[in-house]
Amino acid sequence: MRLQPSDTLPERIGFLLLPRFAMVAFFSAIEPLRIANRIDGRPLFRWDVISRDGEPVVASNGMTLIASGSLHTAPQVPSLAVCASFDPESAIDGELIDWLRARAYEGCVLGGIDTGCYALAAAGLLDDKTVTLHWECLADFSTRFPRVDVVESIYEVTDEGFSCAGGSAAIDMSLDLIRRRHGDALAKQVRDQLIHEQGRRPASRQRNPAIPQEPMLQRAITLMDDHLESPLSIRALANELGITWRRLDRLFARHLAISPQKTYLARRLDHAYWLLSETPHSIMDISLACGFASASSFSRAFRHHYGSTPSQLRQQAVSNRA
Numbered sequence: 585m586r587l588q589p590s591d592t593l594p595e596r597i598g599f600l601l602l603p604r605f606a607m608v609a610f611f612s613a614i615e616p617l618r619i620a621n622r623i624d625g626r627p628l629f630r631w632d633v634i635s636r637d638g639e640p641v642v643a644s645n646g647m648t649l650i651a652s653g654s655l656h657t658a659p660q661v662p663s664l665a666v667c668a669s670f671d672p673e674s675a676i677d678g679e680l681i682d683w684l685r686a687r688a689y690e691g692c693v694l695g696g697i698d699t700g701c702y703a704l705a706a707a708g709l710l711d712d713k714t715v716t717l718h719w720e721c722l723a724d725f726s727t728r729f730p731r732v733d734v735v736e737s738i739y740e741v742t743d744e745g746f747s748c749a750g751g752s753a754a755i756d757m758s759l760d761l762i763r764r765r766h767g768d769a770l771a772k773q774v775r776d777q778l779i780h781e782q783g784r785r786p787a788s789r790q791r792n793p794a795i796p797q798e799p800m801l802q803r804a805i806t807l808m809d810d811h812l813e814s815p816l817s818i819r820a821l822a823n824e825l826g827i828t829w830r831r832l833d834r835l836f837a838r839h840l841a842i843s844p845q846k847t848y849l850a851r852r853l854d855h856a857y858w859l860l861s862e863t864p865h866s867i868m869d870i871s872l873a874c875g876f877a878s879a880s881s882f883s884r885a886f887r888h889h890y891g892s893t894p895s896q897l898r899q900q901a902v903s904n905r906a
Contacts, residue, residue, distance in 0.1 A: 594621075594630040595765070598664040598692075601635055601651065606669035606698045607643040612754035613665065613697060619774045620762050628766060634658045636680070644669045655683045663693045666700030669718075669750070673702055681707040693743075698750030705729040714864055715747040716740050735863045755780055800825065801839050804832065808848045812855055815875040818844050853889045856882070860894055861901045867894045 597617070599610060617629035635641045638654030653659065664687055668675065684707040688694055696704055701717045702725065704710050714733040717725060726734050739748035739757040748757040755778060763771035807816065807824055821844065822829040836844045856874040859865055865873075871882035871894075879894075887893050892900075 594627040596630045596632060596661045598632045598634055598658060598661040600664060600666045601633060601641040601649060602668040602672060602675040603641060604644045604670045605641065605667040606750050607645050607647055609698045609750040609754045610667050612752055613758050616755055616758035616762060616774050616778065619777045620770060623773050624770060632659055632661060660690065661692060665695045665697050666703050667697045668699040668702065672699040676703050676706045684709060693745055695746035697748055697754055701747050705732050713744060714740055716749050717747060718750045737863060798839055801835055804844065808851055812852050813873055813875055815848060849885065853886055856886060857890065860897050
């Protein structure tokens with residue numbers, strides 16, 4: 585998952601599976617790589633599965649996966665992902681911490697999938713770095729490791745490491761790797777094979793916020809939140825709900841006293857506000873993640889809604905943290 589490509593093919597990536605790791609996240613990470621190999625006709629990627637003792641590892645779903653090596657026999661790899669899920673700290677001890685620190689010293693780029701960042705943070709390898717992990721653990725992780733900048737995003741990739749929230753977010757991170765290494769065309773072919781609607785950007789959020797309880801209105805707002813990056817037209821939104829756009833308009837007027845168009849725009853801008861305040865993503869990335877075709881159109885809409893530009897809000901957020 586390094587930003588710089590490997591000198592030779594296949595590019596090797598290690599996956600350290602901790603007990604009760606998330607099977608869905610692990611498979612979501614490697615399947616795009618397998619498909620890329622098949623489509624390209626060359627072994628672009630190779631993965632090594634590692635466990636603490638080289639023995640099979642039981643995942644959180646009760647299934648067992650065979651490992652190809654242990655901490656002591658694993659090959660040197662340019663990148664290594666720590667895969668965990670429930671109760672990640674129960675697997676962390678001095679031996680694991682020393683091993684991770686040794687890998688970092690050797691120049692291996694380390695990352696976490698789902699809750700794998702707990703092990704990296706315990707080893708002191710994430711101080712002053714930005715990472716993400718599953719939203720259920722964000723508050724606990726932030727309290728446990730206050731020197732780590734933790735954000736609720738889909739995935740994070742830097743020169744120093746990588747992390748993703750687990751689940752299907754691992755697909756997006758691997759698609760991003762394929763795109764950076766071998767181009768947009770191959771990444772799109774892999775995405776199509778996975779029937780993955782679109783590759784989400786790192787700034788995409790993991791979950792929907794609380795929404796009103798009126799059933800049809802709730803469904804409408806959920807659809808809006810599910811399509812912040814590629815906004816639906818109001819007619820398309822109504823079609824998805826199985827109602828006319830006029831009925832949709834009346835629904836919003838009755839319960840919110842605002843049009844669905846203005847509601848949709850406000851939710852996109854609210855998400856942008858959070859990203860600008862809480863994450864280091866560029867304004868261009870944030871504008872795309874919130875469904876704007878250009879930074880200029882995003883800036884105009886944001887200024888009209890909040891009374892300040894995205895750049896001004898970003899500067900204020902930085903000053904407040906200083």
